[in-house]
Amino acid sequence: MKKLLTLLIAAFAIVSINISATTAKLYKATAETGVFLNGNEAIIVHCNFEITGSIGKPSTLCVFIKDSAGNWHKVNSQYVTKTGIPFFKKPIEQRLDFYEYADFPLPIYVKDLALSPGVNTYQIIATILDHDGNIIAGCEGSTFIANGQSVSIKPKDNEQ
Numbered sequence: 277m278k279k280l281l282t283l284l285i286a287a288f289a290i291v292s293i294n295i296s297a298t299t300a301k302l303y304k305a306t307a308e309t310g311v312f313l314n315g316n317e318a319i320i321v322h323c324n325f326e327i328t329g330s331i332g333k334p335s336t337l338c339v340f341i342k343d344s345a346g347n348w349h350k351v352n353s354q355y356v357t358k359t360g361i362p363f364f365k366k367p368i369e370q371r372l373d374f375y376e377y378a379d380f381p382l383p384i385y386v387k388d389l390a391l392s393p394g395v396n397t398y399q400i401i402a403t404i405l406d407h408d409g410n411i412i413a414g415c416e417g418s419t420f421i422a423n424g425q426s427v428s429i430k431p432k433d434n435e436q
Contacts (some may be wrong), residue, residue, distance in 0.1 A: 298335060300328070300413035301326050302324075302325040302414055303325060303415070304417060305339070305417030308320040309323060309420055310436060313385070316386070317386050318386060319420065320381050321339050321382040321400055322380070325376075325379065336367055336368065336404070336406060337380065338402065341399070342398065343397070344396055368373075372414045389422075395422070396422055399416060399418070400419075401414070402414065402415055
């Protein structure tokens with residue numbers, strides 16, 4: 277009887293682990309420029325992704341910005357690092373076992389970016405974290421060109 281109980285507990289633990297595992301696929305992160313929100317120019321980052329197995333355990337979508345030299349971008353006097361503070365974190369509440377987000381928009385105000393002087397190229401990097409903070413999906417998104425702090429941000433011709 278004790279052996280049977282041990283086997284049942286072990287089998288339940290294996291099933292629980294498989295059920296609670298969260299997986300995700302992040303297909304793309306594209307920048308839409310020339311948008312104004314509340315009178316301020318913004319970049320809208322559009323993310324397409326899917327999440328499986330996170331019922332009741334919210335995941336987090338993170339957006340990072342990298343400059344053309346490969347440095348993580350400075351935002352509001354804080355350095356943004358891939359392992360530190362992303363520019364944007366958005367909790368994703370999921371109520372289904374599988375959900376696909378065809379267009380998940382994230383607004384970033386240009387005035388908050390503290391863009392470098394001159395003409396520079398930046399790239400959007402997006403990751404999805406599970407409820408424990410582990411990276412379960414990621415992608416390098418589109419690039420955009422900025423001219424200092426001016427509002428003349430244009431997407432590059434080869435944008436994804």
